[in-house]
Amino acid sequence: MGQIKRREEIPKEYKWNIEKIYKDVEAWKEDFEKLKIEAPKLSEYTGKLSDGKVLLECLQKQEEVSRLLGKLMIFAHMKNDEDTANPDFQVLKDRIYEYSAEVESIEAFFIPEILSLKDGSIKKFIEDVKELNVYKFLLYKILKRKPHTLSAEQEKLIASVSDCLNAPEKIYNMLLNADMTFPNIKDENGKDVELTDVNYLEFIKSKDRRVREEAFKALFNTYKKYKNTLSASLTSNIKNFVFMSKTRKYENSMECSLKPNDIPIDVYNNTVDAVNNNLKSLHRYIRIKKKLLGLREMHMYDLYVSIIDIAKDHIExxxxxxxxxxxxxxxxxxxxxxxxxxxxxxxxxxxxxxxxxxxxxxxxxxxxxxxxxxxxxxxxxxxxxxxxxxxxxxxxxxxxxxxxxxxxxxxxxxxxxxxxxxxxxxxxxxxxxxxxxxKKLYLINQELEQIRTTVFRQVMFAEFEKITHEKVESGIPLTGDDLCSIWRKLNEKYFGEDMIVDKEIDMEWSRIPHFYWDFYVYxxxxxxxxxxxxxxxxxxxxxxxxxxxxxxxxxxxxxxxxxVLRKAGVDMTTPKPLEDTIKRFDELLDMLETYMND
Structure with a gap:
């Protein structure tokens, strides 16, 4: 049976040099104690930001605290990710993440106080205190948030419960990475191998159809056992975000996600529309791939297999x-x-x-x-x-x-x-x-897969997010069965009539961690x-x-x-970048068809 090595069995030269951050946990703890001394000092600036020089001091102290907090958080999450079952590292991560919520609470006065200043105050501060000029974009960006910022007391309350609001993602990650286990399957040689979320990616590409079907069903049937927990976790996360968007007086959760960075909602909707208008290209790909694979029926577990037989990669x-x-x-x-x-x-x-x-x-x-x-x-x-x-x-x-x-x-x-x-x-x-x-044909298929997975697939994810958030915002409750139904309909639309949409795929939404980062995947x-x-x-x-x-x-x-992108020559307010990408997808499909006709 194939066994995965323990952390201590991996040679040092193959591990990240985390000691560059802290040589050991004791050094981390020393800085954590320092943080607990320095962070509360930020509260001393409360009510004093009407003076430009004091504002500068506050910003500099914020940076000092934030940089220290950043180091502590990075080290803790990296140590935890090395071994998610190690309780000491879980405690380390929990301690700093809980304290980061406390730091947010301490700093909660800052933005409301900036927004309470008389109009023109920031402009005058920058003129009078030249060191503030570097903060100009940051400060004016804050001023644009005025319609969506709460009182100082309310902001402090929101900051104090941030750790609770992040609970659905934490529960999800613990379930997947520490508690959930998968059955053994037989690889191409008939050898028993422990299935994991990591090696699944290789099994689903296997040239042996039995292997990829077995891996596909074993993986998603395992997720199905936790359907109620996984759906409760995801819908709770969506409800939290919808709550925050309403609390901050945005029209909807999508605006809450996009507006702070000046991303027009039209960019999101146009991305979904542009792909929906070109699904014929994806349907054509499925049709061509089905023919090249010589299949009477194309199943979801056939999607990732290469269209050409070449020696299995083993690249050191x-x-x-x-x-x-x-x-x-x-x-x-x-x-x-x-x-x-x-x-x-x-x-x-x-x-x-x-x-x-x-x-x-x-x-x-x-x-x-x-x-x-x-x-x-x-x-x-x-x-x-x-x-x-x-x-x-x-x-x-x-x-x-x-x-x-x-x-x-x-x-x-x-x-x-x-x-x-x-x-x-x-x-x-x-x-x-x-x-x-x-090999060239294999690589062409690889680039097609890059575009399929990074453009078509991610936009399908984005459409799922759009649908689920809109339903929650409309007061429509979502069960595990509802999420599965939405996911199935999207798969049927995106992949077309040449694809058999297997029932196991209905649970795939539960495998996407990015759904906990609202409106990220587009x-x-x-x-x-x-x-x-x-x-x-x-x-x-x-x-x-x-x-x-x-x-x-x-x-x-x-x-x-x-x-930033426009200055470098790429204008994302136009459809051209996405249209050019789909044009490349069609060119690669032409290459495939040329090979079919040779």
Whole structure:
């Protein structure tokens, strides 16, 4: 039986260098005690922000506290994610996350007090205290929130219950990562293997249809056992967000999510509409794939399998690094040098271990390295994930090096652009440099899958969010059966008549952690479209486009995201980036049909 290694069995060189943050838990505890001394000092500024110099002092103290809190939180969540079943790390994470809610409560006076100042006060402060000029965009952004900000007492109350409001996501994560277990299945060789959320991604791509069907049914039937708990968790999260949007006097929850970053609601709705208007392209893909696979019936568990038989990938991590660096060469020496620094300096936690959180992500804060968590499993998909997550981390690297702390975190709307630009450059490199017909066909299918999963699939997710939030806002209760029904209808619409929508897929909504980050997933599609535009420009225009792109990477949140992208040459208020992406999808389908007719 295939067994996953324990954390202590993984060699040090394959783990992230978390000691760069704190050498041990004792050092973390020392800083935590320091935080508990410094954070309450923020309350001393209450009622005193009508003086420009005091406002500056308060902002500087906020930064000091926030940077310390950020380090503590990053370390705690990274340690917890290394081993989600370790109670000591759970306690560590709980302690700092609970205290972060207390810090929010202490700081709750700030925004209401800024908004209570007489009109023109901020402008005069900035003129009189030159050090405040760096905070200009931040302060004027706060002033735009005036219609949606509560009294100081109400803001303090909301901040004090933030940990409670985050409970649904916490419960969900504990259920999936610490408590839920899956049955054993037989792999291609008939060997018993423990199914996990991580290795499922490989089984569902198996050329052996029995394996992928068995994995598919085992996974989703396990989720189905927890349908009531999972539906209660998700609907509670939606209700919390709807409550917050009403409390803050937004027209609806979508506006609450988008308006603070000046993202027009039309951008969201137009993204859903644009994909719905082009579902014929996805239906065509399903039809072509069904024919190439030689299937009488196309099932949901056939969706991820490659259309061509090639030797199973086994790419050692060091080789993956070389491939990605070659693919990213158009981004220039400076970018490649930063990439190499990340590999050599311990940014990455590479391999899975028992109770390690699944998936992959980039993390870190202003005073830490931009870390990457992987669960590397030697496939081409894992190579792509490396490129993707390092795109996030190098974006963070540039932002933190070129922006002050207050603007160093890029917006959610821009969050997937750099990562997906890397993926796009990688895939084009692989396709263009492959001479073997079968491998080239395989890679074409891989890029089609990138677009299917990052554009079509994420927009389906976005439509699910839109439907569920609107129903809750209308007072319509949602049960587990309701969520399954909504999910089934969307799958039937998106995949068309050539797809058998298996009953097990009805539970797939429960496997998507991003649904706990309200109205986040549509940004994968808009991000991919922006990335596609950047990759096109970089390959076509060379150094000029690279410099514009690096300008985007360096911008952080120093301006609204639509403006940050527009300055770099990508206008997301127009449908062109998304339309161009679907055009690329159609071009790849043409290539497939050419192979079919050879």
């Amino acid at each position: 991590f060091n080789d993956a690094v070389k491939i990605v660096k070659r693919a990213l060469t158009p981004l220039g020496k400076e970018y490649i040098d930063i990439f190499s620094e990340g590999i050599n300096e311990g940014w990455i936690d590479i391999y899975p271990n028992k109770n390690k959180i699944g998936g992959a992500y980039s993390t870190g804060d202003y005073d830490t390295m931009p870390y990457v968590l992987l669960n590397y499993n030697y496939s081409l998909t894992d190579v792509s994930t490396l490129a993707h997550e390092m795109g996030h981390s190098i974006h963070s690297y540039y932002s933190r090096k070129n922006q002050p702390y207050i603007y160093s975190n890029y917006s959610l709307f821009c969050a997937e652009v750099a990562s997906t630009t890397n993926e796009s450059l990688l895939m084009r490199y692989l396709i263009n440099n492959e001479n073997d017909k079968n 940004q994968y599609a808009t991000g991919y479209a922006a990335a596609h535009s950047f990759a096109n420009a970089i390959l076509k225009d060379g150094e000029k486009a690279v410099e514009a792109y690096k300008g985007f990477l360096k911008s952080g949140s120093s301006d609204y995201p639509i403006n």
